[in-house]
Amino acid sequence: MSTLPASAPDKNQLPVLQQIVSVMWPSFLTASLATIIFFTLFDPAELGMIGGFPDLTRMGGYTIGFFCFWLLTSISCALTCYFRRPMNRRTPDTHSNEA
Amino acid sequence: MSQPAANKNDASIEQELYKKREKIYPREVHGIFAALRLLAMGALLGIYYGLPWINWDGHQAVLFDLPARKFHIFGLTFWPQDFFYLSMLLIIAAIALFMFTALAGRLWCGYACPQTVWTEIYMWIEQKIEGGSKKQKKRDKGPRDASYFVVKGTKHGAWLLFSLWTGFTFVGYFTPIQELWTSFLSWNLGPWETFWIFFYGFATYGNAGFMREQVCIYMCPYARFQSAMFDHDTLVISYDEKRGNPRGSRKRGTPSANVGLGDCIDCGLCVQVCPVGIDIRDGLQYQCIGCAACIDVCDDVMDKMGYPRGLVKYTTENSLQGKPTKIIRPRIWVYISILSIVSAGLMYGLLTRIPLEVDIIRDRNVLYTETDMGLVQNVYNLKLINMDAQPQRFRLSVSGLEGLQVIGQTEGIEIDSGAVIDLPLRIEIDPIALKSTSSEIMFHIESEITPDLSIDEHARFLGPVSR
Numbered sequence: 001m002s003t004l005p006a007s008a009p010d011k012n013q014l015p016v017l018q019q020i021v022s023v024m025w026p027s028f029l030t031a032s033l034a035t036i037i038f039f040t041l042f043d044p045a046e047l048g049m050i051g052g053f054p055d056l057t058r059m060g061g062y063t064i065g066f067f068c069f070w071l072l073t074s075i076s077c078a079l080t081c082y083f084r085r086p087m088n089r090r091t092p093d094t095h096s097n098e099a
Numbered sequence: 100m101s102q103p104a105a106n107k108n109d110a111s112i113e114q115e116l117y118k119k120r121e122k123i124y125p126r127e128v129h130g131i132f133a134a135l136r137l138l139a140m141g142a143l144l145g146i147y148y149g150l151p152w153i154n155w156d157g158h159q160a161v162l163f164d165l166p167a168r169k170f171h172i173f174g175l176t177f178w179p180q181d182f183f184y185l186s187m188l189l190i191i192a193a194i195a196l197f198m199f200t201a202l203a204g205r206l207w208c209g210y211a212c213p214q215t216v217w218t219e220i221y222m223w224i225e226q227k228i229e230g231g232s233k234k235q236k237k238r239d240k241g242p243r244d245a246s247y248f249v250v251k252g253t254k255h256g257a258w259l260l261f262s263l264w265t266g267f268t269f270v271g272y273f274t275p276i277q278e279l280w281t282s283f284l285s286w287n288l289g290p291w292e293t294f295w296i297f298f299y300g301f302a303t304y305g306n307a308g309f310m311r312e313q314v315c316i317y318m319c320p321y322a323r324f325q326s327a328m329f330d331h332d333t334l335v336i337s338y339d340e341k342r343g344n345p346r347g348s349r350k351r352g353t354p355s356a357n358v359g360l361g362d363c364i365d366c367g368l369c370v371q372v373c374p375v376g377i378d379i380r381d382g383l384q385y386q387c388i389g390c391a392a393c394i395d396v397c398d399d400v401m402d403k404m405g406y407p408r409g410l411v412k413y414t415t416e417n418s419l420q421g422k423p424t425k426i427i428r429p430r431i432w433v434y435i436s437i438l439s440i441v442s443a444g445l446m447y448g449l450l451t452r453i454p455l456e457v458d459i460i461r462d463r464n465v466l467y468t469e470t471d472m473g474l475v476q477n478v479y480n481l482k483l484i485n486m487d488a489q490p491q492r493f494r495l496s497v498s499g500l501e502g503l504q505v506i507g508q509t510e511g512i513e514i515d516s517g518a519v520i521d522l523p524l525r526i527e528i529d530p531i532a533l534k535s536t537s538s539e540i541m542f543h544i545e546s547e548i549t550p551d552l553s554i555d556e557h558a559r560f561l562g563p564v565s566r
Contacts, residue, residue, distance in 0.1 A: 001201045018317055040182045043168060058166045059274070059291035 023081055027073035035066045036074070102135025103378040122239070123312065123376040124232035125222065126368070139210040140219050146266070156488065169517055172387035175449070176488050176517065180456055187445045194441065198434035200325050202426070203334035203413065204387035214314050215388060217265075218374070221258060228254045232371070232461045258308050259300075299418075302526070312375040312499030316386050326385065331416040332424050336389055338363075338380040338411050339419070347566070352405050362406050369393035369411060379411055379427045454487035457544055464562045474527040475562035481522040485514035492547040495522075499540035500560060503528040511547070526560065533562045 043063020170177040343363035397411040417424040462478035507524040545553035
């Protein structure tokens with residue numbers, strides 16, 4: 001059991017960089033879509049007025065809106081990525097060896 | 100013979116690419132498809148960098164004016180209310196993509212995708228500065244001396260400048276590019292513009308300079324699902340295994356039969372030119388972007404050997420298996436008919452588009468009032484948007500109830516291009532004419548300048564029912 005190093009690469013595990021990309025990239029795409037649809041319906045300048053940022057320019061509104069969407073969508077992608085990892089069946093303390 | 104080795108490589112590539120990517124040094128290639136690719140690249144980059152500088156009727160021809168919330172596309176002006184047309188356009192683009200994929204595989208990837216086009220131009224810059232693929236490889240393996248840093252520095256400098264220009268052009272589609280250029284020269288750009296120039300420029304630099312084929316392999320959703328649109332009659336780039344195998348080298352001009360080999364001389368050039376680093380002879384692979392560089396280079400070799408061309412060519416799975424193949428098949432006709440119906444719909448919509456939007460808002464505080472004269476009065480607020488490219492003057496009339504009177508401006512209502520005005524109106528009527536507590540009335544608004552420009556809008560008139 002100790003012959004198996006803790007950092008043995010899991011064959012089902014994606015490489016780290018690919019994991020990052022699989023979180024950041026789909027969330028980027030969906031955030032772009034959300035930004036387009038949201039700001040087609042709502043004018044950022046008017047939203048700024050209501051929200052108490054009267055000095056907000058439209059360009060600023062679009063930019064902030066896009067990054068907020070990206071943050072949200074990347075959180076949901078990251079959670080998906082996290083939850084699809086298999087649950088650890090044994091706790092580190094038990095020395096039962098299944099492999 | 101070389102197959103097992105290649106397969107082993109595949110597995111290791113799968114594991115390693117993201118950890119430590121082996122840089123691919125594609126060899127330069129000349130031929131029909133290379134010329135086509137160059138043509139597509141020139142045209143697309145020309146459009147991208149040139150279009151924002153073209154003027155039309157005194158304004159930028161193509162401007163997605165986000166700060167003003169309107170899109171100018173040549174003579175047309177689109178508003179957020181016209182989102183419908185944009186979605187139609189996207190549907191058309193998607194169906195066209197499906198059709199071309201069913202027809203000839205990844206045509207989009209090989210010739211038109213921005214990722215491919217920018218990667219090509221970045222590789223071209225790289226080759227102009229660093230030399231061909233062999234020189235590049237040698238330099239990367241060689242010592243890190245002064246000349247190494249000079250060459251690499253020059254390349255990255257050129258890439259960065261090009262990226263900056265790309266980012267600038269990108270922002271120029273959203274804010275007027277002439278003004279942007281003026282403020283760029285005087286170093287007076289707004290914070291958001293600056294941010295987006297660098298953001299897009301950096302993305303281009305990273306994607307076209309470093310990520311390259313990895314974007315297609317790991318990031319592109321289309322690359323993953325495009326195979327669903329393939330069938331046995333789809334044109335794909337394929338190596339003719341029956342004709343090529345067994346592979347082996349031989350003297351130039353030796354007929355294959357004499358040496359007991361297939362036509363493939365195993366020169367490996369098809370692998371060397373591949374921008375995604377695969378061996379087309381291993382069959383159709385998901386990494387292949389369909390750039391056809393291997394066709395060009397192999398045809399060249401076949402010419403030199405005196406063999407017929409087309410050992411690697413665009414062909415269908417059916418014809419490779421010796422079955423009859425039909426390229427223009429029902430599936431393609433279905434795509435073509437959907438495409439023509441949606442396009443015709445879009446054209447019709449655009450041609451009959453009324454560049455005037457009217458919102459009628461009833462005064463919500465009071466249902467109706469009665470005047471001293473005994474008339475019933477309703478108050479409306481009209482919101483008129485002139486979506487035309489020119490200033491307009493409108494007149495207004497209301498119908499639907501007998502003897503109604505409009506109090507307020509009904510003629511010579513002037514609205515600038517792209518402007519919104521609020522028009523308060525009161526409508527009065529003798530309660531005898533009212534047949535129910537809520538009657539339908541119709542606002543008719545027409546242009547005093549453009550003959551066919553008019554719009555009808557329904558509204559409700561509330562009042563007491565007379566007995």
